[in-house]
Amino acid sequence: xxxxxxxMAALPSPCSSRFGTSVSRPAIMSSPPAFSxxxxxxxxxxxxxxxxxxxxxxxxLEEMLFAKLKKLLLIFNSLVPWIVAFAVPAVTxxxxxxxxxxxxxxxxVEFWAPWCGPCRxxxxxxxxxxxxxxxxxxxxxxxxDDSPSIATQYGIRSIPTIMIFVNGEKKDAVIGAxxxxxxxxxxxxFL
Numbered sequence: 078x079x080x081x082x083x084x085m086a087a088l089p090s091p092c093s094s095r096f097g098t099s100v101s102r103p104a105i106m107s108s109p110p111a112f113s114x115x116x117x118x119x120x121x122x123x124x125x126x127x128x129x130x131x132x133x134x135x136x137x138l139e140e141m142l143f144a145k146l147k148k149l150l151l152i153f154n155s156l157v158p159w160i161v162a163f164a165v166p167a168v169t170x171x172x173x174x175x176x177x178x179x180x181x182x183x184x185x186v187e188f189w190a191p192w193c194g195p196c197r198x199x200x201x202x203x204x205x206x207x208x209x210x211x212x213x214x215x216x217x218x219x220x221x222d223d224s225p226s227i228a229t230q231y232g233i234r235s236i237p238t239i240m241i242f243v244n245g246e247k248k249d250a251v252i253g254a255x256x257x258x259x260x261x262x263x264x265x266x267f268l
Contacts (some may be wrong), residue, residue, distance in 0.1 A: 089170055102192040162228035165200075170224045174218060178245035183267045185216045185260075188238040196237040202240070202257050206264065211266055238243050243267050 168176050168186065177184050187203045189196035200218075207216035221228040221236060229245065231240065241249040241263060249263050 083229060108216075120150075128155070157173065158179055165216050165218050168219050168224075170226060173219075173224070173227055176215075177242055180215055180242070183214050183248075183264070184242045185214055186240050186242065187216070187218045188221050188233045188236050188240065189218055190220060190222050190236055193236050199237045199239075199254045202260065205257065206227070206260060208263060210268070239263075241267055 150162075157177070166176075166186070177186060184205065187199065189200070198205070203216055206214070210216075219227060221233060235252055237252075237254060239251040239255075239260060240247055248267055251260060252262055
């Protein structure tokens, strides 16, 4: 593969510089690349991207791809309500009083942070609980990075921590990524 490089010694006719020395003019010439990863480290040489149009495919292959795409869309559309059902609303410093402390009935609050791996593991479980106990239990998430004062007020030292409040009073706390059955046992005590 040839590349275009600039060479100082490409032209035979020198021109004079302001110091009286002769300097060759740069010129564009075709030569092999001076540095290549493929030759130095034995890596494959990049030859560009190849983009094919669906119009170039055979009709049977195009029909097969279209059928697979339709199946994927059906699967995705069937999962959307499931994903939305897992959406647990967030509570903040501003909404803590009205959503948790003044709420009627039991309230489950997950204390979490975006960088916490176990928190990401328990998010879907809290979403399932919100769906399972809809109408009986309110579920919220509190980001401890965004609302550190509430986390400090309730002595949150490790996350995830799940707390259950009844009539604004803390009744139970579960620390760590625990199985759904453990959380169900805690919830059932206050329903």
